[in-house]
Amino acid sequence: MLRWVAPASLAVAGIIHDLSGPPDQSSHFAYQILAAYTLLMAALQLPYANSSKETGSWPQYLTSLYYAVTEYFMPSSLRNLPAPDDDTPLLGQTITQFTADNPSTRYLFLSRKFPRTPFIRFRVFFDAPVLLVTSLGAAKEVLLKECYAFKKPGWFFRGVAEISGVGLLFSEFDAHKAQRKLLQPCFSPPNLKKLLPVFREKAAELGDYADKLLGKDEKKVLEMYSLHTRATLVVIGLTALGMDLGSLEHETRFQEIYDQVFSPPGIGQLITFINSWVPLRWMPIKANRDFISAMDELKDMLRQAIRRRKAEVANHKEGVLMTKDLIGYMLEQDGADVAFTEDVILGHMLNIVGAGHETTASTLTWGAYELACRPDIQGELRREIRMVLDSETGTSYADIDRIPKLDNFVKEVLRMYPSVPAHPREAARDVVISGVVVPKGTNVMICPAVLNQLPEVWGDDGREFRPSRWEGMDANSQLALMTFFQGPRQCIGKNFAILEMKAILCEMISRFQFESPEGAPTYDNPSMFLRPRNGLRVVLRRLS
Ligand code: HEM
Numbered sequence: 138m139l140r141w142v143a144p145a146s147l148a149v150a151g152i153i154h155d156l157s158g159p160p161d162q163s164s165h166f167a168y169q170i171l172a173a174y175t176l177l178m179a180a181l182q183l184p185y186a187n188s189s190k191e192t193g194s195w196p197q198y199l200t201s202l203y204y205a206v207t208e209y210f211m212p213s214s215l216r217n218l219p220a221p222d223d224d225t226p227l228l229g230q231t232i233t234q235f236t237a238d239n240p241s242t243r244y245l246f247l248s249r250k251f252p253r254t255p256f257i258r259f260r261v262f263f264d265a266p267v268l269l270v271t272s273l274g275a276a277k278e279v280l281l282k283e284c285y286a287f288k289k290p291g292w293f294f295r296g297v298a299e300i301s302g303v304g305l306l307f308s309e310f311d312a313h314k315a316q317r318k319l320l321q322p323c324f325s326p327p328n329l330k331k332l333l334p335v336f337r338e339k340a341a342e343l344g345d346y347a348d349k350l351l352g353k354d355e356k357k358v359l360e361m362y363s364l365h366t367r368a369t370l371v372v373i374g375l376t377a378l379g380m381d382l383g384s385l386e387h388e389t390r391f392q393e394i395y396d397q398v399f400s401p402p403g404i405g406q407l408i409t410f411i412n413s414w415v416p417l418r419w420m421p422i423k424a425n426r427d428f429i430s431a432m433d434e435l436k437d438m439l440r441q442a443i444r445r446r447k448a449e450v451a452n453h454k455e456g457v458l459m460t461k462d463l464i465g466y467m468l469e470q471d472g473a474d475v476a477f478t479e480d481v482i483l484g485h486m487l488n489i490v491g492a493g494h495e496t497t498a499s500t501l502t503w504g505a506y507e508l509a510c511r512p513d514i515q516g517e518l519r520r521e522i523r524m525v526l527d528s529e530t531g532t533s534y535a536d537i538d539r540i541p542k543l544d545n546f547v548k549e550v551l552r553m554y555p556s557v558p559a560h561p562r563e564a565a566r567d568v569v570i571s572g573v574v575v576p577k578g579t580n581v582m583i584c585p586a587v588l589n590q591l592p593e594v595w596g597d598d599g600r601e602f603r604p605s606r607w608e609g610m611d612a613n614s615q616l617a618l619m620t621f622f623q624g625p626r627q628c629i630g631k632n633f634a635i636l637e638m639k640a641i642l643c644e645m646i647s648r649f650q651f652e653s654p655e656g657a658p659t660y661d662n663p664s665m666f667l668r669p670r671n672g673l674r675v676v677l678r679r680l681s
Contacts, residue, residue, distance in 0.1 A: 200226060207264050214574035215266055218258040219251035229260025229267075239660035240558035240667060241586035244269055248587040255571035256581075262414060267561075267580040268573075269587070273616060275571040276588050279581060281624035283568050285310055290563035290580055296413030297665070300398055300432070302487030305629065310565075317629070320485070323377075323463050324629050329636055330534040332376050336640035337532070339375070343368045344644045346385045347677055356652070356678035361505045362669050365498035365641075367392070372637055373493045377463045378486055380442045391438060395490070397431040410663070439486050443468075443479055463489065489630070496556040497634045499668045501641060503554035504546070506658055507602055508651040509675040514604060515651060518542050522643050537639050545607040547638055548618060553602050555585035555620040558667050588619040650678040 203226050208216060225232055234243040247257045248271045255275035256268040270276050279287060288309045298307045305316055322328065343364065351357045367385050370392060374382030382391045401409060405424040408417050418425055446464040467477040467485065508515045521542045526532055538544075562581040567574065575581065590599035594617045595606065610617065621628035628634070645651075653676040661670045 211266060212574075212576045212579070214576065215258055215268070215579070218256050218268070218573065219254050220258040220260075221247060221250070224260045224264075227264060228262065229264055231261055235663045237662060240662045240664055241555070241584055244559070244582070244584035244587050245590070247271075248584075252592065255573055261580075265580060267582050268575065269582050269584065271587055272571065273588065273591060273593060275573075276583065276619065277616065277623075278570045279562065279583065280619075280622055280626070283570065284625045285313075286564060286566055286568040287562040287581065288565045290561050292413040293561045295416075296409065299412075299418075300409075300487070301491040302484035304481075304484035304486075304488030306488045306492060307484075314625070316485075317625070320463070320466070320629060323466050324633055326632065329632055332633070333534045333537065333636065333640065335376055336372065336637050337644070339368060339372050340641045340644035342371075342385060343641060344648045347645070347649065348679065351677065351679055356650075356676050358653075358655075358674050359677050360672040360674050362498065362502045362672045365501040365505075366495060368641065369494040369498045369501070369637070370395075370490075373490060373497075377489050377493065377633075378439075378442060379446060379464060382490070391435075394431040394434050397427060398435060399491070399495075401428055435487075436483060439483055440479060443482050443486070492628070493630050493634070495666050495668065497637055499556040499666050500550055500554060500634075501638055502669060502673050503658075503667075504550040504638070504642060505645075505651055505675055506654050506673055507546075507550060507553075508646070509654040511602075512650075512652075514546065515646065518546060518642075519646050522647050526643060526647055534636075537643060538636060540639070540643075541608075542604070543639055543642060545604040547635060547642070548607050549602060549604040551620040552589045552618055553586075554667055555589060556667050557620075557665065558586060559584050560622070583619075583622075585619045585622075589617070648680055650680055652676040652678055 204224070221230065223233065224230060230243060234240075237243045237246075247259065247269060251257050251271070253272070255270070255272045257271055258266050258268055261267050270279055289307055294307055301307075305313065305320060308316055347359060347364065350359060364385075367383055367388075370383035371381075371385065374380045374391075383389050400406070401424065403424065404422075405428060408420075408424055409428070411417055418429070443464055447468055450465050450468045463485065464482060467482050508518075521540050525536050525540055560583045562583065564575045564577050564579045564581065566577050569575070592599055594614075598606075616623060621631040621634075655674045658673055659670040661668050
């Protein structure tokens with residue numbers, strides 16, 4: 138009977154705590170007395186801990202005791218949320234998550250284990266609670282209605298913004314609203330229309346390069362991820378920044394230092410990761426010196442581009458490709474509501490390069506994998522694409538954007554393989570989401586894969602790759618695809634990315650047959666992107 142004393146005390150303590158004031162993160166005096174009392178009650182059980190199977194082993198007992206006590210420090214409004222029972226003390230779900238086969242697996246597992254709840258509460262480092270958003274209702278509130286009640290957490294800022302720049306990604310509240318308003322026109326449909334010829338030209342170059350790699354052979358195994366990252370870097374540099382950043386045929390200096398910063402070798406990766414929580418950049422070791430010098434060089438290259446463009450804007454020279462390319466646009470707006478100083482523009486450029494090329498490259502790579510697995514879908518797509526590309530009138534923006542089967546295929550790849558698997562947020566104030574009080578400072582995690590596969594939207598077959606599911610979806614179904622998010626902070630480059638991917642797929646599918654993927658794919662984990670571990674190889678067969 139004694140083993141029930143601690144939980145019972147906990148329950149009583151919890152009720153009294155809830156009655157004693159509104160739920161918040163602070164622990165007041167009465168609460169601490171109750172915590173001490175319960176600890177004492179629980180400690181009374183210790184002599185019985187090894188006496189029978191019923192009471193469990195010492196480690197089990199100590200773990201339960203640890204959790205019984207730490208539950209006290211959980212805001213009361215979060216205590217009753219469903220939570221996994223296999224947390225590791227002080228690390229929570231971190232190990233389970235990092236050893237899973239892909240960065241979304243654990244979140245998907247939890248969302249299936251606890252269906253029909255707005256949030257699942259899990260623990261991470263130092264047992265901090267995180268709320269995983271698991272219903273469409275809660276997602277709508279976090280991303281749309283209460284979007285500005287949340288911000289990017291400090292640990293995330295420390296870990297990522299040192300690489301990706303502050304830019305739009307890490308600006309918050311009014312600063313975000315003002316910058317977003319100014320940058321939005323760069324990504325408007327009229328501007329994107331002007332980019333289609335560039336997307337098509339670069340897609341054709343990618344096709345030519347793949348053809349060159351095949352040489353005299355009719356078919357060959359090619360590694361698609363590196364091909365796609367090179368192609369998307371060329372596109373993003375040229376179209377958004379007016380710069381030559383990459384090349385399809387060889388690794389440029391920019392690519393080399395970019396990889397050093399984003400995917401540092403060996404201990405560098407670990408330092409980048411730990412640096413989010415415990416500052417380690419000051420340590421005088423090689424990994425840090427390499428990182429800092431690569432970052433300086435990267436920024437130097439981008440600064441030179443800004444200065445070059447500044448001189449052009451001063452001479453009223455228009456952007457080469459967009460009527461107003463991103464840098465030119467920002468320079469013209471400097472001095473309006475937002476000061477676009479060199480540092481601010483640099484932040485935006487780092488954002489665009491970081492957010493705009495690996496994401497698109499990963500999605501294209503998973504697309505190549507699905508094509509290789511599904512010859513029937515590939516054949517249907519090829520027929521539709523060739524009809525459009527062969528039309529006598531020439532291919533326009535509207536033509537490519539409205540090939541129905543291609544549209545469904547791209548959406549399905551985006552749904553099943555969201556290239557950014559997890560997006561953390563922190564409540565900037567107390568806020569109520571789907572009836573749950575989320576106290577200021579609480580971390581919230583949005584995992585697009587969870588939201589993209591919700592049974593409330595897709596029924597029971599949401600885990601299957603089936604492009605035809607998009608046929609006949611109405612306008613409200615926008616919420617069915619959360620890969621780019623929705624609302625004020627949704628991806629500003631969404632339409633850019635979709636059009637670029639369609640242009641590349643049109644070219645590649647019409648010229649090559651994708652075949653024989655190498656077994657089941659493996660994923661990088663932990664990783665900020667859902668990308669294949671060690672690349673992804675498929676057979677490309679030249680078509681006549
Ligand atoms: C498949 C490709 C892409 C995916 C899946 C993707 C996904 C996302 C998501 C989910 C966000 C919201 C992040 C957050 O607030 O936590 C975001 C933001 C952003 N994305 Fe993308 N993105 C893609 C391509 C692009 C491209 C091509 C560009 C630029 C040309 C771009 C530029 C940005 C920027 C600047 C933001 C910050 C927007 C803001 O906070 O207002 N993205 N992206």
